[in-house]
Amino acid sequence: xxxxxxxxxxxxxxxxxxxxxxxxxxxxxxxxxxxxxxxxxxxxxxxxxxxxxxxxxxxxxxxxxxxxxxxxxxxxxxxxxxxxxxxxxxxxxxxxxxxxxxxxxxxxxxxxxxxxxxxxxxxxxxxxxxxxxxxxxxxxxxxxxxxxxxxxxxxxxxxxxxxxxxxxxxxxxxxxxxxxxxxxxxxxxxxxxxxxxxxxxxxxxxxxxxxxxxxxxxxxxxxxxxxxxxxxxxxxxxxxxxxxxxxxxxxxxxxxxxxxxxxxxxxxxxxxxxxxxxxxxxxxxxxxxxxxxxxxxxxxxxxxxxxxxxxxxxxxxxxxxxxxxxxxxxxxxxxxxxxxxxxxxxxxxxxxxxxxxxxxxxxxxxxxxxxxxxxxxxxxxxxxxxxxxxxxxxxxxxxxxxxxxxxxxxxxxxxxxxxxxxxxxxxxxxxxxxxxxxxxxxxxxxxxxxxxxxxxxxxxxxxxxxxxxxxxxxxxxxxxxxxxxxxxxxxxxxxxxxxxxxxxxxxxxxxxxxxxxxxxxxxxxxxxxxxxxx
Amino acid sequence: xxxxxxxxxxxxxxxxxxxxxxxxxxxxxxxxxxxxxxxxxxxxxxxxxxxxxxxxxxxxxxxxxxxxxxxxxxxxxxxxxxxxxxxxxxxxxxxxxxxxxxxxxxxxxxxxxxxxxxxxxxxxxxxxxxxxxxxxxxxxxxxxxxxxxxxxxxxxxxxxxxxxxxx
Numbered sequence: 098x099x100x101x102x103x104x105x106x107x108x109x110x111x112x113x114x115x116x117x118x119x120x121x122x123x124x125x126x127x128x129x130x131x132x133x134x135x136x137x138x139x140x141x142x143x144x145x146x147x148x149x150x151x152x153x154x155x156x157x158x159x160x161x162x163x164x165x166x167x168x169x170x171x172x173x174x175x176x177x178x179x180x181x182x183x184x185x186x187x188x189x190x191x192x193x194x195x196x197x198x199x200x201x202x203x204x205x206x207x208x209x210x211x212x213x214x215x216x217x218x219x220x221x222x223x224x225x226x227x228x229x230x231x232x233x234x235x236x237x238x239x240x241x242x243x244x245x246x247x248x249x250x251x252x253x254x255x256x257x258x259x260x261x262x263x264x265x266x267x268x269x270x271x272x273x274x275x276x277x278x279x280x281x282x283x284x285x286x287x288x289x290x291x292x293x294x295x296x297x298x299x300x301x302x303x304x305x306x307x308x309x310x311x312x313x314x315x316x317x318x319x320x321x322x323x324x325x326x327x328x329x330x331x332x333x334x335x336x337x338x339x340x341x342x343x344x345x346x347x348x349x350x351x352x353x354x355x356x357x358x359x360x361x362x363x364x365x366x367x368x369x370x371x372x373x374x375x376x377x378x379x380x381x382x383x384x385x386x387x388x389x390x391x392x393x394x395x396x397x398x399x400x401x402x403x404x405x406x407x408x409x410x411x412x413x414x415x416x417x418x419x420x421x422x423x424x425x426x427x428x429x430x431x432x433x434x435x436x437x438x439x440x441x442x443x444x445x446x447x448x449x450x451x452x453x454x455x456x457x458x459x460x461x462x463x464x465x466x467x468x469x470x471x472x473x474x475x476x477x478x479x480x481x482x483x484x485x486x487x488x489x490x491x492x493x494x495x496x497x498x499x500x501x502x503x504x505x506x507x508x509x510x511x512x513x514x515x516x517x518x519x520x521x522x523x524x525x526x527x528x529x530x531x532x533x534x535x536x537x538x539x540x541x542x543x544x545x546x547x548x549x550x551x552x553x554x555x556x557x558x559x560x561x562x563x564x565x566x567x568x569x570x571x572x573x574x575x576x577x578x579x580x581x582x583x584x585x586x587x588x589x590x591x592x593x594x595x596x597x598x599x600x601x602x603x604x605x606x607x608x609x610x611x612x613x614x615x616x617x618x619x620x621x622x623x624x625x626x627x628x629x630x631x
Numbered sequence: 632x633x634x635x636x637x638x639x640x641x642x643x644x645x646x647x648x649x650x651x652x653x654x655x656x657x658x659x660x661x662x663x664x665x666x667x668x669x670x671x672x673x674x675x676x677x678x679x680x681x682x683x684x685x686x687x688x689x690x691x692x693x694x695x696x697x698x699x700x701x702x703x704x705x706x707x708x709x710x711x712x713x714x715x716x717x718x719x720x721x722x723x724x725x726x727x728x729x730x731x732x733x734x735x736x737x738x739x740x741x742x743x744x745x746x747x748x749x750x751x752x753x754x755x756x757x758x759x760x761x762x763x764x765x766x767x768x769x770x771x772x773x774x775x776x777x778x779x780x781x782x783x784x785x786x787x788x789x790x791x792x793x794x795x796x797x798x
Contacts, residue, residue, distance in 0.1 A: 098712045099693070103749045103765070379692050396762040409692075422730060443731050443758045445785070473758045476731065480784075511760075542759045 100404040100412050102380055104388060111387040118386035121534040122601045128588075129171050132183040140207045149282060149304055150348050152188055152205040155238055158352045159201070164193035167611040169529075169597045170223070174216040176583075176592040182208055185216040185594075189224040191615050194236065195360035198615060200228040203238035206282050210242035213288075215251040218244075218259050219594050225265035227597075230528055232618040234275045234362055236355060237291050239305075240282030259287050266294040275362055279355050280305035280341065281348055283325075293340055297358045299351045300341040302331040307340055367617040370463055371434035378606070379410035385602040393511055393537055399424050399439035399469055402509060406430065406606045412437070415455055420448035425455040427464065431610035433617075436502075439469035439509075443476045444516055449489040452519065453496040453629070460624035465503040465613060468527070472516030473542065488630045493519040499626030503616035505609060508532040508587070508596065513541055523595050529612040531605070532587045532596045539585035547578035633657075635709040642709075653678075724767055725792045732784045733757030735777045740790065744772045752790050753777065764789055 105111060133153060144151060150158075160166055173185035186208040192201050202224045204211040213221075228235045244252055244259060252258050269276060278292035280300040284307045292298035292307055300307070308329035315321050315328065327333065334341035343358075345351035382405045390397055404410040407428035414426040422442030428435060436459035438452055459466050475481075475490045497504070497519060506520070506527040517538065521527050532538075539546065551574040555565060565573075583589060591599050600608050633644040646657040653666030656679070666678045667688055677686035677699060687698040693708045736754040740746060746766045753764045753775075770792040777789050 098710050105749055392761070394756075394759060394761045396760055441730075442762065443760065445731070473760045476758065478732065480732075545759060 098411065098413065099379055100400050100410050102384075102401060102404055102410075103398070104384065104401055106384060106387060110390075114389060114391055115387040117391040118389055118535070118602070122386070122603075125534045125599055125601055128175065132171055132175065135183075136207045144207055147282075147304060149206060149240070151207055152203050152238065152240075155281070155348065155352065156188065156192075156201070156203060158349060159236065159238070159356065160192045160194060161196065165607070165611055166190050166192040167608060167615075169227075170220050170591065170594055171598055172588065172591045173220050173594050174214065174592055176589050177216055178214060182214050182216070184208070185220045186211060186214060187217055187220060189220055191227075191233065191611060195356050197359050197362055197364060198233060198618065199359060200224055200233040200235045201238070202235060204241040204282070206240040206242075209245065211240045211282065212242045212245040213252060213259070214245045215248055215258075216592075216594060218252045218262065219257070222257055222261045222265065223594060223597070225262060225269065227528070227615075228274065229265060229268055229272065230526075230619065231615045232272070232274050232365065233615060234359065235269065235277075235295075236359065237276065237278040237295060239278050239280050239284045239288065239291050241285075241288045242283065243285040243288050263287070263290050263294055266291070270294070270296065277355050277358050279351050280307060280331075281351065282306075283308075283311065285309075285311050289329075297343075297355075298341050299343040299345050299354045299358075300331040300334055301345050301348055301351045304348075305345075305351075306330055307334055365618055367614075368463075368619070368621060370465065370617065372432045373408065373429050373434070375429070375432035376408040378405050378407060380404045382406070382603045382606060385605075389510065389533070389535060389602070393535060396442060396471075399441050399471065399509070402469060403428065403437060403439060406609065407435075407437075408432065415458075416451050420445065420451035423448035423452055425451060430467070430606060430613060433610070433613045434464055435609075435613070436464045436466045437469065438466060438520065440472045440516070440520065443473055444490065444493070444519060445476050446481065446484050446486055446489045449475070449486070449493040449519065453489075453492040456493075456496040456500055457624070457626075460500050460502050463502060463621055465505070465616060466500065466521070467609065468504065468506040468521040470506065470508050470512045470517070470520045470522075471510035472513060472520055473511055474514030474516045475519070490515060490519060492629045495627050495629050497521050497525050499624065501622045501624050503528045503613070503619075503621070505612050505616070506530040507600075507605060507609075508536040508538065508590075510536060511542070512536065512538040528616045529608075530596045531598055531600045531608055532590060533602050533605075534587055534599055536587040536590065536599075537585045538587075538590050538595065539581065543578060543581045543585055547574060547581050550577045550581075632711060635711065635714060637707045637709060638704060725770075725773075725794060726788050727752065727764060727767070727790045727792070728786045728788055729755065729764075729783050730762065730785070731755075731757040732787075733762075733782065735779050735781050735783070736761065737779055738775060738777060740772045740775060742772050742774055746770055746772060755783075755789075766792070768792075768795065770795065 168190035174182045186205050188203045190201055202221055276295040278295040278298040280292050284292055286309055289307045289309055306325050306329045312323055315323055331344045335344040343354050345354055385405050388397055388401045403412055407430055412426050412428045424439040424441050426437055428437055475486050504521045504527040554573055587599050590596055633646045636643045647654050656663040656665045663680045668676050675686045675688050677684055684699055689696045695706045697704050733755045736756050738753050740752050748766055748768045750766045751763045752766055755762050773793040774791040
């Protein structure tokens with residue numbers, strides 16, 4: 098049944114929201130554009146001098162023209178390293194090469210020579226995790242100076258640091274998911290293992306090189322003097338060592354060879370789920386700007402959002418009269434049937450039970466799930482504790498963790514407290530997790546948290562006999578609030594790679610379509626759960 | 632259950648089923664093949680039984696506009712879930728209850744006020760979330776049960792609407 102919109106698009110409120118959210122979307126585009134294309138002239142000049150292409154030009158050559166590219170984590174590291182490492186120094190995303198859906202990881206040599214910062218590693222590990230979970234072949238465009246040594250302690254030794262890249266590459270191979278590396282610059286030390294662990298690799302004569310230690314390190318270690326080409330150039334590796342497979346004369350030729358390799362890959366059958374011919378939403382997605390309120394504290398009906406994302410704005414709502422603060426139901430997105438769970442207020446006992454039950458239905462019948470988050474948490478208070486809100490919340494968390502169908506999460510607005518967990522937050526292995534520009538995320542709302550933290554501090558001072566003027570209290574409270582707001586913003590979240598990128602709301606339907614298509618490359622296991630506390 | 636279409640204000644119950652060549656129309660036990668084929672240049676050909684005529688068709692949500700012989704007809708499909716809903720005057724929906732416990736921030740209506748569907752009646756706050764309680768239909772306010780600053784439990788009545796008049 099088609100959702101009947103109750104929005105008055107001519108109201109002042111709608112127009113004010115529209116202006117506000119369009120502004121946020123414009124800011125997002127400006128930031129993304131900057132991260133993608135703006136580089137200091139000296140870095141671009143250096144690439145030209147080295148006869149190398151800019152990473153975006155390489156991607157244009159690699160991908161099938163006129164096909165979508167779902168770029169992920171474009172704004173990673175935007176609030177780290179003094180903002181000097183745009184995109185965390187690499188590009189990742191899902192694109193089409195020779196008609197095959199592949200994950201692409203490309204080092205960006207225009208940023209610090211392609212050095213790997215801690216967040217660069219995190220972004221690459223995430224790309225390979227996505228490839229493993231969704232059985233996507235990977236194409237690596239390798240051009241990196243290696244690990245950024247001043248921060249080596251934050252990227253080398255731990256479980257999810259650089260070693261995880263190579264572990265993930267080995268797991269991909271073990272699961273018969275092929276990888277191609279194109280060596281376009283130096284692959285030094287750890288970086289050398291990226292092509293070495295790929296099934297296929299192409300190396301460019303003159304600019305590409307693979308070695309465990311570059312010429313200066315060799316000189317320091319053994320006294321041996323050797324040129325880059327003699328040590329690990331294209332001819333050394335394709336004629337003598339066998340570390341690389343295909344020599345190429347130019348970057349263009351290397352990319353053409355890689356495309357030809359990908360064209361040999363078997364086109365996997367996608368998982369068959371319920372499908373219909375796709376249809377656009379009945380309501381204009383542009384209206385999303387007018388629906389999301391300017392103030393994150395103000396609630397809105399998530400059905401209005403669903404109506405602007407799903408095919409024909411049609412939604413079969415499940416249990417419409419029960420647990421009404423969570424909207425559940427079936428819809429189609431680009432023809433794929435999905436189960437949607439969307440917050441319409443605080444989670445109560447009944448809404449938690451409804452969620453757990455609906456997730457079991459989706460798993461039982463192989464329906465991927467979309468979570469639309471706008472959640473302040475599970476309801477607090479004596480009555481609710483007596484009724485077992487914690488154990489009902491636990492049921493919901495048990496169901497989400499035990500789900501086998503693909504989950505995709507969109508952080509539409511707020512994501513606070515355990516509500517984040519129950520609604521398939523980052524820790525619950527959503528195949529993809531996107532955010533909208535106004536999104537905020539933290540253990541509790543900024544004002545509540547700042548009040549708690551400030552109160553503790555004020556009481557400590559009072560215990561030492563100090564009395565504080567309102568100005569002094571404000572002086573304590575404001576910086577805490579400011580820092581808390583910064584850390585709960587969408588830009589901080591995406592900077593830390595807690596999500597896979599911020600979406601302009603109107604792009605959500607397309608992003609979900611691409612993500613669903615990618616997710617259907619993997620089989621779905623039979624559902625099985627832990628113990629539900631009854 | 633047959634499909635219900637409305638054409639020129641008149642309701643028609645019929646069943647349009649798929650078959651190998653397109654659709655078949657079930658009309659009074661008779662099965663009539665129906666097909667709408669495009670010639671690829673924006674023109675369509677409508678075939679009903681043995682008659683085949685040039686036509687143009689455009690779909691807008693649940694409405695199909697068909698242009699045949701210089702006349703445009705608009706055919707509207709009626710969703711059976713909406714059609715078979717009972718629209719009695721008084722209902723549970725007339726008492727608007729709190730979706731969650733909380734505090735009243737503001738009350739924007741008084742008994743006797745006429746409100747339009749979607750108009751905000753009361754704004755409440757719960758768990759740091761402000762929720763605007765809106766009118767589910769055009770109505771007259773009968774009772775307002777709360778005042779600003781007051782707290783209430785989940786499902787507490789907030790506003791009662793006067794029953795909708797028949798017709």
